[in-house]
Structure formats: structure tokens, C-alpha cells
Amino acid sequence: MRAMTRKKLIRQSMIYILVGLLLIFVLFPFGWMVSIALKTPEEQFRIPPTLIPSHFTLQNFLTLSQHPLFIYYLLNSILIASTTTLLVVFVTIFCAYSFSRLKFPGRRSLLSIIILTQLFPLAAIIVPIYIIMSRVGLINTYFSLIIAYLSFTVPISVWLLRGFIQGIPPELEEAAMVDGCGRLQAFIKIILPLSRPGIAATAAYIFFVSWQEFMFALTFITDDYKRTLTVGILDFVGQYTTDWGSLMAASVCVCLPVFVLFLILQKQLITGLTKGALKA
């Protein structure tokens, strides 16, 4: 009996040690980011570098707030990511509904084609999208980015929402339809409220990927003040010297909103993402 508890104790401490190591592996780079963001400019360039700042200062964040364009970058990112999110959820929810409820021929293969589009390298389609955008005069507009983002957010959104809607028992709608609701009405009254957690998770995912997007944002936007955060933070990278303090302070600002959003919605998000793969 005592041998058992001892074995259990060893096992339990092993788990804590391993979890600790895993967390260090994950958190170390973030800690380094925060540490640089809080260092004084002199200490940033001290050789050898220190892990923990000897002086904590918010100076870098102050510099950042005085950067003439940073606030634009932030607002642009928020605007583009949220517009994309709203648009995509609105467009794809009906599509996801028909894939999970209506039995039409070729449903499965159509769904596979939608998923297949995720295999396309964005680098392979960016040139034609760029050419089209410049032909219709959309280059250097928020629109060009939002449209481009549809290419990689629409398929995943259909996939996620379909999974959530499938989890709702069809009997509920059938009952509503027997009571005289039309299909659309049943959809609005039953499906929409019940799939709210799923919609939230999908929206969060779309927001994440639009927020992080870099390649299109780098290519399609030419005016400084129209840039998004991911491209904008490269302002601090000079040809010869880089303002690491401000850069890392900016990085903290870019990460924080998505981290908070993630912590709130992680449960639904993870369920939604893994559902499809588990069924396959």
C-alpha cells in the first residue's frame, strides 16, 4: 500500500515537472518580449543581454503612444478584422445550414471542394488577385484586404459552423415547422439562438486569422496610414538599427486583444476546430 502511494507521488511530481518544462518552453519567448518592452533603451543594447530588466519602465509604451501612425494601424486592424468577421459569418451561416440540413445531390463532394481550397497556397493566388484588384482600382483600399481575406476564411467558417449546426437535433426545427413556422423562420428562431456559442467561436477564429494576416496586408496597401498592425510594426525595424523596445511594446499591444478573446472563447473554439477532424 505504501509503495503504491509513493509511486503515485513520484508520478504526480513527474507530471508537475514536465508541465513546468512545457510551460517554460511556451512562455519563455513571451517573457522575453515583455522583458524587452519594459527595459530602458540603454539596457536593451547592453551586452551581454539580461533576461530580467534591472529597471522597469513604461517608456517604450509612451514612445509607442506618440508614434504618429500606430493608432491608425490599430484602428485599421480592428476595422478590417471585424468587418471580415461579420461579413463571413453572415454569408456562410446559410451555406453551413444547407450543408448540414438540406439533402441535395453532390453535397459531400461540394463540401470536400470547399475544404480543398484550403490546400491552395496563398502565394499561388496572390498575383492574380493583385492584378484583378489593380484593374478594378481597389488596390490600397480596406476593401481589397477584406475581399482577399474571404479566400481563406470562408471555407473554414463553413466547416466550423456546419459542425455546430449538426450538433443541434433536427427534431427541434421539425417541431417548429409542424407548428407552422417556415424553414427560414425555424432557422431564425431555433438554429440561430442555439448555435450562438458556435457562431461566437467561429467569429473568434475568423477574427484571429484576419488579425494575424500579413502577406496580403503587406502587398495591397501602399499608404502608410492605411496599414494594419502586422505590417505597421515593421516601422520599428530600420535598415541598420531596430528599436527593439518599441517593437516589443507594440507586439504586446498586438497580442493582448487576441489573447483575451481567446481565453474567453477557448472552449467553444477548440471543440469546433476538433469536431470535424474527429469525425473524419
Add this chain to the structure above:
Amino acid sequence: MPTLVLLGIIVFYPLIHTFYLSFFDTSLVLPKPEFIGLQEYGKIIKSKILWIVIKNSFIWTVIVVIFQFIIGLASAILLNQKFKGRALARAIVILPWITPGVIVAMIWRLMYHPQLGLLNRFLFDLGLIKNYVAWLGYPNTALYAVIISAIWKGFPFSTIMYLAALQTVPQELYEAANLDGANRWRSFFHITIPQTMPVIRVTLLLTSILTFNYFELIYVMTKGGPGKSSHIFPTYIYQIAFGQFRFGPASRYAVISFLLLLIFSLIYIGELNKRKVFE
């Protein structure tokens, strides 16, 4: 069905257009694209750079995918155990995956910085190196340095998948194995692996595709340099398309990259289907 029309316009049309463009010679000095057919493909296949890019793409994808698999599965098993603060630990482990690639790239660029980076300091203190090394500045180390950051950034995706898969394994199987006197390793190889195999297969395919197409890390950390030593397909295509504005050649590389990925995916999926038939 408006969604499908939309997808057709923004995904399929551009892809076809890429194929179309690849038969033309376009550049800034040549305002009217000139039809040249397949001859340029021949030239590319004979060129040295294509093979460098293929080799790099291969090394990049294989190493990143293998390590993401190992770390992903190991961390999933760990996070599936019972311990205090498990929910928090699970949430923290996902963070690298939702961090924007550009920021991951900048953090690691600073980590590898020859004078200001921590890596050199640690290795120096441990006596492993005698001089500070510019890890991203040498053709021999640049690609591998970015690979490490790519593993760090992407492994949580595998963790999420495997963790979900582990939760579907019926606990009775382990209890039965335990009664039969099987130890942990035996349970792992005879229960955990076979039970999670379907998810492992799908995840390996997904991570391979995502990694092969991943652009930001290499672009921000090395720009494919020094020289062309760390270019993979997406960065090289981008470099030709928007660094030099030569859309023709860029499209040819894009087509080659697309076909390589397609062939790989078809073979892989074919293998999966074949197995299922025999199962």
C-alpha cells in the same frame, strides 16, 4: 449557394489565372504579356534555384511536421493527465498558435540576434560556443533557426487535435489492459496510438500543407537569405512577384509548388483510402 460563387471568384478563378499567367512572359518593361508556352518551364527545371527551393521546402516541411507531431502528441498526453491548474495550462500552451506570425518572427529574430540575443548568451555561458554567432546570417544555420521558431509557433495546433483525440479513447480499454498487467508503454503503443491514428493521419496532412505554404516566418526573419539559402516556395514566389514584379516567372513557380503539393496530398489521401479498404 452565393457562398460557392464567391469562393469560385476569389479562389478558383485566381488559381486558373495563375496557370494562364504562367504561359506568358510579363514584366514591367514588357507591358504586353507575350505568349511563350511551356518553354520557360523547361528553363526553370534546368535551373539550379528551383532545386534549392525544392530542397529547402522539403527540409522545412519534414522537420517542422515531425517535431510538431512529437511535441504535440507528448504535450497532449501530458495535458490529458489530472493535475491542478490543468485548464490554465491548456490555455497557455495554445498561445503561440494564436500569436501573429510577424510577432513570433520578431521575438525569435531578437532571440537569435548575434549581440542582443539570449541564445548566444546562454550557449556562451554554457561553454558551447566560443564566439557569438549570427544564426540567421549564415547559409548553414538560417533555415534551421527559422525551423525552430516555426515548430514553436505551430505545435499547439497538433496539441489541440491530439488532446481532443485522446479524450475520445474509452477509459475501459486502459483499465482492461491494466488488469492484464500491461505497463504504460505497452498501453501507449497498443491502445493510445491505434485509437488516435485517424486523427494523427489527418493532422499530419494538415500540418504538412500548412507548413509547406507558410510564408511569414521566413519572410520576416531571413527574407529567404542569406543569398537564397533559406527560400521556400511561398517566399520565393513572393520575392519574384513583388520584389521584382515578374509575374510570369512567379506564376510558374506557383504552379510547380501547387502541383507538388497536390501530388503529395493525392498520394497521401490515396494511401489512407487504401488502408481503410484493407482494415
